[in-house]
Amino acid sequence: MPTPKEALQGYIDAWNAGDAEAIIALFADDAVIVDPYGTPPHEGRDAIRAFYEGGVKTGAKLSLDTPIRGSHGDRAAMAFTVELALEGAARRIRVIDVMTFDEHGKISRMEAHWGPDDMEQS
């Protein structure tokens, strides 16, 4: 069972490999994704699959800005930058994800923190 930090590194690596299945495998079947925080959640396996299959198709690449943080509980968090093309234009989005894990080491909740002014042309 990966540690929470290893799972977050795996999330980054799977994105950069364009491997939606590897991302989805990190999540519990009843996981909830809130990305970005403040918008409606994606709940459960089918919604998670649709979210990441669509995401990977954008060709987005993720790079850590600073080492992944753990916690004294069931969470880990990371600050990273996403580079992607949206409607033909290169964009950079700065994000902080917080992931909560269940007792099986799967992500049960993901919350992505970024606002309109965290996206810029690149």
Next chain:
Amino acid sequence: MPTPKEALQGYIDAWNAGDAEAIIALFADDAVIVDPYGTPPHEGRDAIRAFYEGGVKTGAKLSLDTPIRGSHGDRAAMAFTVELALEGAARRIRVIDVMTFDEHGKISRMEAHWGPDDMEQS
């Protein structure tokens, strides 16, 4: 009323000025602090005061690792490094804070993400 990002920058600046009152003023009276996440919360004005008055006495200095992130809701988040002396030894702690704000622009909840292996000698 400061934006959430401005409040987080104010939090950093107040720590570095050793100004516990300025930190405490950012919080709602009934705010909850979980630092680090996974340990018992500090709830309400008296607990918050004790927490930050003690914290500032350590002489800790905070520096952002990457720009503060906002959200599409009532939150902002930041990744930073703390340099402080604990029992005479210099320590570095890598942290990601997530702050939630109330309708008056005050912090209603703060969760700090760092684990035992995010602290090191410096």
